[in-house]
Amino acid sequence: MFPARYWREMPQRYRLEAGKCKRCGKVCFPPRLVCPKCGNRTFDTVRLADEGVLKTYTVIRVAPSQFTGQSPYAVGIVELDGGVLITTQVVDILLDEIKLGQRVRVEFRRVQEDGSAGIICYGYKCVPAA
Amino acid sequence: MREVAVIGVGMSEWGELWRKPMRDIFVEAALAAIDDAGVDKIDSMYVGCMTSGLFVGQEHLASMMSDYLGRSGIPATRVESACASGGLAFRLGMIEVGSGVSDVVLVGGVEKMNDVGGDGATYALATAADQEYEVYHGVTFPGLYAMVANEHMARFGTTRQQLAHVAVKNHKHGSMNPRAQYPYEVTVDGVLKSVLVADPLRILDCSPITDGAAAAVICPLEMAKKISKKPLVKVTGSGHSTDSIALHDRHDLSEFAAAKRAAETAYKMAGVGPADIDFAEVHDCFTIAEICVIEALGFVKRGEGGKAAESGLTALGGKIPVNTSGGLKSKGHPVGATGVAQIVELTEQLRGESGKRQVKGARRGLAQNMGGTGGSSVVHILEVA
């Protein structure tokens, strides 16, 4: 992970900032310059919903090097309330207790370690909703 | 547009080619295609390659390959669309011939994937997904297709055994292909007992890491009639479509909409429909991919792809044989070469040169090549001229 890129993405990763189209209301995450639904170019900055539903998931057993310390771990696609879909790890739950359709909540966590000299990267992960 | 014919096809050796440099692998395939076509003059060439920069640290590929092919000076263009690079290179070559800009065009595809080792290959292949919003969170390519599989299984009742049947069928086909990297048969039980990679996908659900190249020579059909000594094969349909490269940006997670749109364009151009296709090569990078793709191509109804391999519908001798070459699964998947290798299989089948795996009476074949988790898709229809 290049530090400049990591720094640039902090508004999305740390504050979950999304763009809400001023014309049609579609929420885009990450923010975009052009609305994919209506073509409009002006947005309001909004914060993503912090709960949603697990649409699908898998358990990664052969992990990239930055993630081998976490393996096996679950990654899923979550539809947040309001319709935005994100790819995220699902944690704080036993792997065989994860169910499609379950409610999850977004939390701020450490995501990956970029080798011994690299930066530690943070971001969002999902946990079971209380 | 002028009608376009395929007059020569060729492949390099496929496998773990530790002793061969990438340039030689490409040239081996290109020379085989040129010799098969029996032409001297090449007006222009295309090279499909996903990421030689990450696999071997080499870019500026098209100029290098034309030089080592002994054709330095001709226009040469490298084409990238992840694992659909080869299919897209073929489409651009076809458009160049069809438009009248060039007469004889060489289209090749190449990838040398083994040098970087397993973790390097995982990293390189993952660049076909969204680096910042998918890969950042620890998902791998098998992981993305595993999520497609889980969605398809939950929604349509597709079974773990049905996924295995795709691997069993394609390895059976591949066992009859002397060029396949893994020309061995596997059993359903063998697939189900192989190592888990990303639930529910196991190692025998995944295509291998391959070094290899494939090539085709194309020209106007009218010219082919005069110069070709082989049975004539023409391109009647071509389609190309894109989609979000992030899987999560699609509201239907197991429909490959780009494949569907590319197929619709190709069918329309050829004036045919799915029922008119005699056999097909499709992008089975994972077993679940073949299941979703045959649905997108209209060979079966949505949700019924799982049953196709199990029932024999898509096996040699079935209603619509799919991946007679062994597919990516058994033949191998040097990502940039795959789309061109599909054209090689179609051409040889249509010429009646496929030996033990020949589709009887094959008149019209379809090739579908896909990038990433379906962020790009290219479909071609080839017919006996």
Ligand SMILES: [Zn+2]
């Ligand atoms: Zn809008």
